[in-house]
Amino acid sequence: MNLNADFEQRVVLHTATARWQDSPQPGVQRIPLDRVGDEVARATSLVRFIPGSSFPEHVHGGGEEILVLDGVFSDESGDYPAGSYLRNPPGSRHTPGSAEGCTLLVKLWQFAPDDHTELRLDTRRLPWHSAGEVEGLALLSLHEHGSEQVALLRLQPGTRCQAQSFPGGEELFVLEGGLSDEAGDYPAGTWLRNPRGSRYRRHSAEGALLYVKTGHIGAPTCWDAAGDGARPAGRLRPACPQQG
Structure with a gap:
């Protein structure tokens, strides 16, 4: 399958429905x-x-x-x-x-x-840190390995981010609130996967909590290493x- x-x-799925x-x-x-x-x-x-x-x-x-x-x-x-x-x-x-x-x-x-x-x-007990120079944006880093980075992002209501490029792709799940960019609006429960080279300017009118993984699209995984015969x-x- x-x-x-x-x-x-690019893939956008609204899992709430x-x-x-x-x-x-x-x-x-x-x-x-x-x-x-x-x-x-x-x-x-x-x-x-x-x-x-x-x-x-x-x-x-x-x-x-x-x-x-x-x-x-x-x-x-x-x-x-x-x-x-x-x-x-x-x-x-x-x-x-x-x-x-x-x-x-x-x-x-x-x-x-x-x-x-x-x-x-x-994650309820871990410290959040400001993310760059964007007012209203905070980050909680979860894991890093090579180019892969996994984090939670929190956007306060009215937060507007600068345009950001994702040379290694991006995966995002909206946990709370809502997120928007040039391509659409993403309520809680939305899962997005953006390919390598994507670029977006994000904002959130109501605030949002996001799971975000970047730098992993196209990178080698255990699935690739195992081969069809081994899996x-x-x-x-x-x-x-x-x-x-």
Whole structure:
């Protein structure tokens, strides 16, 4: 299955009106955002656990990145409320679930081959910093590796940003509020993926909270390094359907 698999194309999805799809695991649904592959895939998805649902223990051959959007997500390492940011590196294993239910932004098989960073961050407790010289713009850095940068951005109401170029592409999810640029308006729940070389001038009338990843479009990943023959077999195959 390929979905939004041409990374040289701009993609805008309004997930608030998208239909949730049942995953192979009972009690877990998802909204695919982009996907290359079948059940084992390089994928970006919204994933929803109904209360009391879980996955069997499984291995993430290509790594997993999670942002908890609501509820509480859990595995053997702890309980992670909304605002938690997790990175499970390639080869890691866990048994994920949620007693009260949760919604996640999940990215699979997108770690750089030499990135083995494991993270458990509670963004509610981390400091924000001013972002450059733009009044009303604050940044909370989550992860950096090579050209890849992951952060939360907060725009106060009325913030207007200077034009910004993205030579390594950009991915953005509107967590709260609304964002606008020359191409349109993006309410909460909007997911955007902009190709390499994009350039936009952003502003927010009402204020916004954003998840932003830059510098990663077209960069090598574990998916590329594994090759078609390695992905579905042997130690790289998860013991159950992957949650993304």
